Amino acid sequence: MKSPLASSILFHVGPVPVAASVVATWVIMTILVLGGMLVVRGLSLVPSKTQAAFELIVATVDAQIRDTMQAEPGPYRAFIGTLFVFVFVSNWSSLVPGVEPPTARIETDAALALLVFLAVIWYGIRAGGLRGYLKTFATPNPIMIPLNFIESITRAFSLMVRLFGNVMSGVFVVGIVLSLAGLLVPIPLMALDLLTGAVQAYIFAILAMVFIASAVSETKPPPAVSS
Amino acid sequence: MTIDWWTLGFQTANVAILIWLLGRFFWRPVAGMIEQRRAEAQRLLAEAEAKRGEAAAALAGVDSAREGFAKEREAILEAARQSAETARTARLAETAKEVAALEAAAKARIEKERDAAEAAWRERATQLAVSIAERLAARLDGPAVRGAFLDWLLDAIRRLPESEREAMAQDGAALEVISAKPLDPAGQEDCRARIGDAFGSHPGLTFKVDTALIAGMELRGAHLVVHNSWRADLTQILAEMTHDDRA
Structure with a gap:
C-alpha cells in the first residue's frame, strides 16, 4: 500500500519526476504572478477598490514587519510577503476539488524552511558581515556555539514540521471523514482547515521574521549608552 | 516516509522564483505606489500648508489694508470736516463783509437819495416860495x-x-x-x-x-x-x- 505521505508523481521529464505538488505550485505561481502583474498594470495615485485591497495587503505586511522586526520593511517585504501569500494560497487551495495543497507535502514545507534558513544566513551576513554573523553563534559565550548551530537548524526544522503537520493533518482528517461519513459532513472540518491554514501562514511568516530579525539584531553593535 | 529530493529542489526553486517574481512584479510596484502616494500627499500637504501660509499672509495684508483704509477714511473725513469748517468760516466772514459793504452802500445810497430828495424838495420849495413871492410882489x-x-x-x-x-x-x-x-x-x-x-x-x-x-x-x-x-x-x-x- 502506498503511503499517503509519499509524493504522487504525475509525470517524468526524463529521469526527473514531477510531483503533483510541484504542478500545483506552478499553477499557484502562475496565478499569483499574473494576478500581481494585472494589479500592477492598473496602478494609479487614485486607487480603485481592487488596488486599495492589494495596497491594504502590502501595508499590512509592512506594518507586521515593522512591528515584529523593528526595521524598515523594504528589504524583507518581498520575502516575507511572498512566503505568507504562498503558504496562505497553498493552504486554501484545498478548497479546489481534486487539488492537494502543496504545503501538505513535506518537500514543499522543507523547501520553505530551507529558504527561511538560507534567508536568515543571507540577511545576517548582509547586516553584519560574515564574521559578524558567525560571531552570533558564540553569544553569549563560545560554549554555546554547538547549541546555537543546532538551534538554527532545528528551528528551521520546526518550521517545516509545524506547517507540514498542521496542513497534512487537516487534509488527512477531511479525507478520512469524507471517506467515512459522506459528501457534506467534512465541510465544518474544511472550514476549520481554512482557519488553520490562514493561521499557519501567519505563524510561518511571523516566525520567519523573528528568525531573520534575531540574526540581524545580533549582528548589529549594541546602541551606545549615554549617561 | 521518504523525501523526494527532486520535488524538494523543484519547490525550493519554485518558491525562490516566486519570491523574485512577486517582488519584481507585485510587492515593489505596489509599495512604490504607496510611497508615491504618500510623497504626493506630503507634497500636497506641504503645498496646502504653504498656501495656507500665503492665505494667512494675504489675509493679514488685507486686514492691514482694511485697517489702513479705515484710518485713511477717518483722516479724509477729518480733513474734509476741517476744510468744510474753514470754508464755512471764510464764507461767513466773506458774507459778513459783503453784508457790511452792502449795508454801508445801501446806507450811503439811502443817505444820498435822501439828500437828493431833500435838495429837490428844498429847490422845489424855494421855487414855490419864489413863485409865491413873485405873485405877491406883482400885487x-x-x-x-x-x-x-x-x-x-x-x-x-x-x-x-x-x-x-x-x-x-x-x-x-x-x-x-x-x-x-x-x-x-x-x-x-x-x-x-x-x-x-x-x-x-x-x-x-x-x-x-x-x-x-x-x-x-x-x-x-x-x-x-x-x-x-x-x-x-x-x-x-x-x-x-x-x-x-x-x-
Whole structure:
C-alpha cells in the first residue's frame, strides 16, 4: 500500500519526476504572478477598490514587519510577503476539488524552511558581515556555539514540521471523514482547515521574521549608552 | 516516509522564483505606489500648508489694508470736516463783509437819495416860495413901490465907484431903463432928471418894459448893469439858497 505521505508523481521529464505538488505550485505561481502583474498594470495615485485591497495587503505586511522586526520593511517585504501569500494560497487551495495543497507535502514545507534558513544566513551576513554573523553563534559565550548551530537548524526544522503537520493533518482528517461519513459532513472540518491554514501562514511568516530579525539584531553593535 | 529530493529542489526553486517574481512584479510596484502616494500627499500637504501660509499672509495684508483704509477714511473725513469748517468760516466772514459793504452802500445810497430828495424838495420849495413871492410882489407894483425902487436905483448908482459911474454916464452914452410896467411920460421925465442928478451928468436914457422883472427898475449900460428888481432879488436869493444847500 502506498503511503499517503509519499509524493504522487504525475509525470517524468526524463529521469526527473514531477510531483503533483510541484504542478500545483506552478499553477499557484502562475496565478499569483499574473494576478500581481494585472494589479500592477492598473496602478494609479487614485486607487480603485481592487488596488486599495492589494495596497491594504502590502501595508499590512509592512506594518507586521515593522512591528515584529523593528526595521524598515523594504528589504524583507518581498520575502516575507511572498512566503505568507504562498503558504496562505497553498493552504486554501484545498478548497479546489481534486487539488492537494502543496504545503501538505513535506518537500514543499522543507523547501520553505530551507529558504527561511538560507534567508536568515543571507540577511545576517548582509547586516553584519560574515564574521559578524558567525560571531552570533558564540553569544553569549563560545560554549554555546554547538547549541546555537543546532538551534538554527532545528528551528528551521520546526518550521517545516509545524506547517507540514498542521496542513497534512487537516487534509488527512477531511479525507478520512469524507471517506467515512459522506459528501457534506467534512465541510465544518474544511472550514476549520481554512482557519488553520490562514493561521499557519501567519505563524510561518511571523516566525520567519523573528528568525531573520534575531540574526540581524545580533549582528548589529549594541546602541551606545549615554549617561 | 521518504523525501523526494527532486520535488524538494523543484519547490525550493519554485518558491525562490516566486519570491523574485512577486517582488519584481507585485510587492515593489505596489509599495512604490504607496510611497508615491504618500510623497504626493506630503507634497500636497506641504503645498496646502504653504498656501495656507500665503492665505494667512494675504489675509493679514488685507486686514492691514482694511485697517489702513479705515484710518485713511477717518483722516479724509477729518480733513474734509476741517476744510468744510474753514470754508464755512471764510464764507461767513466773506458774507459778513459783503453784508457790511452792502449795508454801508445801501446806507450811503439811502443817505444820498435822501439828500437828493431833500435838495429837490428844498429847490422845489424855494421855487414855490419864489413863485409865491413873485405873485405877491406883482400885487405890490404901484407908484409907491416904483418910487421906492427908483430911490434904491439911485442909491445903487451913487454907491458905484466914481470911475465906473463916470464911464457909464459920460455924455452921449446910451443907457436903458428897464421897468416891469411902462412909465408914463411924466414918470420918464422924473426918472431922467433924478438919474442925471445921481450920475452928475446927462446920459441918454431910453425906457423899456420887461414884465419879467415883476417889480422894480434896472439900468443897463454897454459895460454895466445895475439890477434893481424883485426878479433880481429873487434870483439872487434862489441862487444863494441853492448854493447853501449844495455847499
